[in-house]
Amino acid sequence: MARLKKRFPFAGNAPYVCRRIKTTMTLLPFGNLPPHRARTFLPAKARMTQWAAIEPHFDRLESEAAACTTPKDFERWLHHSSELASALDEEGSGRYIAMTCHTDHPDAKKAYLHFVETIEPKLKERQFRLAKVFLAHQQRAKLPGRRYEVLNRDTELLVELFRPQNIPLETQETKLGQQYQELIGALTVRFRGEEKTLVQMGVYQQETDRSLRHTTWEAVCRRRLKEATRIDSLFDKLLSRRVRMARNAGYSNYRDYMHRAKGRFDYRPEDCFEFHRAVETEVMPLVRQLHAARRSQMGLKALRPWDLAVDPLGRPPLKPFVETDEMVRRTQRIFDRMDGELASGFRGMKRLKLLDLANRKGKAPGGYQSCLAESRLPFIFMNAVGMQRDVETLLHEAGHAFHSLAAQEEDLHSYRSAPLEFCEVASMSMELLGNAHLDEFYTPPDAARACQTHLENIILLLPWVAMVDAFQHWLYTHPEHTRAERDGAWLKLMERFGGEVDWSGYHDAKRKSWHRQLHIFLCPFYYIEYGIAQLGALQVWANSQRDLPKALRQYKDALSLGGSRPLPELFAKAGCRFRFDARTVKPLMAMVKRQLARMANGTPVR
Numbered sequence: 001m002a003r004l005k006k007r008f009p010f011a012g013n014a015p016y017v018c019r020r021i022k023t024t025m026t027l028l029p030f031g032n033l034p035p036h037r038a039r040t041f042l043p044a045k046a047r048m049t050q051w052a053a054i055e056p057h058f059d060r061l062e063s064e065a066a067a068c069t070t071p072k073d074f075e076r077w078l079h080h081s082s083e084l085a086s087a088l089d090e091e092g093s094g095r096y097i098a099m100t101c102h103t104d105h106p107d108a109k110k111a112y113l114h115f116v117e118t119i120e121p122k123l124k125e126r127q128f129r130l131a132k133v134f135l136a137h138q139q140r141a142k143l144p145g146r147r148y149e150v151l152n153r154d155t156e157l158l159v160e161l162f163r164p165q166n167i168p169l170e171t172q173e174t175k176l177g178q179q180y181q182e183l184i185g186a187l188t189v190r191f192r193g194e195e196k197t198l199v200q201m202g203v204y205q206q207e208t209d210r211s212l213r214h215t216t217w218e219a220v221c222r223r224r225l226k227e228a229t230r231i232d233s234l235f236d237k238l239l240s241r242r243v244r245m246a247r248n249a250g251y252s253n254y255r256d257y258m259h260r261a262k263g264r265f266d267y268r269p270e271d272c273f274e275f276h277r278a279v280e281t282e283v284m285p286l287v288r289q290l291h292a293a294r295r296s297q298m299g300l301k302a303l304r305p306w307d308l309a310v311d312p313l314g315r316p317p318l319k320p321f322v323e324t325d326e327m328v329r330r331t332q333r334i335f336d337r338m339d340g341e342l343a344s345g346f347r348g349m350k351r352l353k354l355l356d357l358a359n360r361k362g363k364a365p366g367g368y369q370s371c372l373a374e375s376r377l378p379f380i381f382m383n384a385v386g387m388q389r390d391v392e393t394l395l396h397e398a399g400h401a402f403h404s405l406a407a408q409e410e411d412l413h414s415y416r417s418a419p420l421e422f423c424e425v426a427s428m429s430m431e432l433l434g435n436a437h438l439d440e441f442y443t444p445p446d447a448a449r450a451c452q453t454h455l456e457n458i459i460l461l462l463p464w465v466a467m468v469d470a471f472q473h474w475l476y477t478h479p480e481h482t483r484a485e486r487d488g489a490w491l492k493l494m495e496r497f498g499g500e501v502d503w504s505g506y507h508d509a510k511r512k513s514w515h516r517q518l519h520i521f522l523c524p525f526y527y528i529e530y531g532i533a534q535l536g537a538l539q540v541w542a543n544s545q546r547d548l549p550k551a552l553r554q555y556k557d558a559l560s561l562g563g564s565r566p567l568p569e570l571f572a573k574a575g576c577r578f579r580f581d582a583r584t585v586k587p588l589m590a591m592v593k594r595q596l597a598r599m600a601n602g603t604p605v606r
Helices: 051-066 071-101 106-136 149-161 166-185 198-206 210-226 228-248 254-261 269-298 324-338 340-351 388-406 420-440 444-477 483-497 507-511 518-522 528-546 548-560 567-573 582-600
Strands: 188-191 194-197 355-358 368-372 377-384
Touching (some): 051 071, 051 106, 071 106, 071 368, 106 149, 166 228, 166 518, 188 198, 198 210, 269 528, 269 582, 324 340, 324 355, 324 420, 340 377, 340 388, 377 388, 388 420, 420 444, 420 528, 420 567, 444 483, 444 518, 528 548, 548 567
Parallel strands (some): 355 377
Antiparallel strands (some): 368 377
């Protein structure tokens, strides 16, 4: 999962942080990191910790803009604006990183909430003022049109949607998201005399002992359901605030507002529905085939939720590593074999301690990559417990990190982050490209098994993406719904996209299974990107099978553009088509099916 950034100029993109403050310094795995470029606008020792020290920099920027009389002056002003935005972004990211690494630490929570409550609201007002200065400036029309096309478009959108009355609602939304992460991060169960996180309990879903899988799955479900009322209450509060934000901005529903707010210039909600239909017609038949094969291989009358992660042939779980340091060493060797430039980037992250990978109590769920915007360095967060999925996650987040490093020399802050639809191409492509080197973790047969599982999971991911996205469309176009209606809408989507899984006896767990998708709580409408990007990544992988050096070159060239070009151009630079209809999905699913057949016949992955 990429760090979520609003791709707007002049924005610090809080709450996703940087320059460390005293209370969180010792909680971060990395120390003080110098700016990638020496500051030319901010004083070298200026810190972004208190609004009283931040505001004069905005005053100075507004004064400087008035003095710009040539395009060269104005471009220098834009670089100064980017320098301030980068420093603020890094301040926010550092605090977010510390909070997610230590959700149970009061100092981390306090520092994060201080930024969210006292700095971020004031930032939004001043960023809006700077955006208006930019749009109104007489030198803007004299800037190179192609170079500033995306900046102009994004700034116009910022000004169009800004509403002062939404600032406190956005602050409340962020705090509610933090409460969700704190709640989920603290959930544990007692198993065999030990306290275990829910992530750690997931390991048992790969065990061949079916009664063990059932017992552990049920224990996790009970623990989640115990908090169901609290989780529903958090979502109700999020929903009400999001609906108000949309109405304040003049939109009849939050779906249409967020589609616009996310800068989706290149596709519409109707295109998302086209994706849902493509998944239903082109992917669901493969899902049903996979489920039927699994049921037959396991000798079961029906597949149950605890039968989906275990090896269907009864082989023991893949054990790629024991300690996370071992995972890092073996992943490094994958990159060494793949590409020297990528390998060097990952090696540098390890040296600078920009990795926090092991699961532990008090750590927020999930995984992400966050770019420290002034240092221009990536940080990877995840919850590894010794599963093959951890290897895939590290490859995924490393793809995001390579994206950050590739755009490192871009001096416009907003251009160093791409639209999420392409950010996920960077990460998902790296998962697929890394498959060719999984013998760094496994024997050849186990490497083939891991690759086969990964491809099957891609088939299974696309319906989940369609389901989560369709659910959010329903949620926000039916804002007056009850909790029962909400669960009912989810159940209908499970019938459409859930495949052949028998949930008998676990109706409550089934209707509340959306609770485990953190994007619904933290990042509304951020999920279709995974589906769009997966189609792009499959195209990159297909290209690599025809000409690996060319495919890698295209991949890296596309990453180096950051967010400086519109989405269709980014996809084209990577050798892909920006389409996600049935015409695009069908041949890609046929390719995956052929590759799975080759693996079943003992042919190694390429």
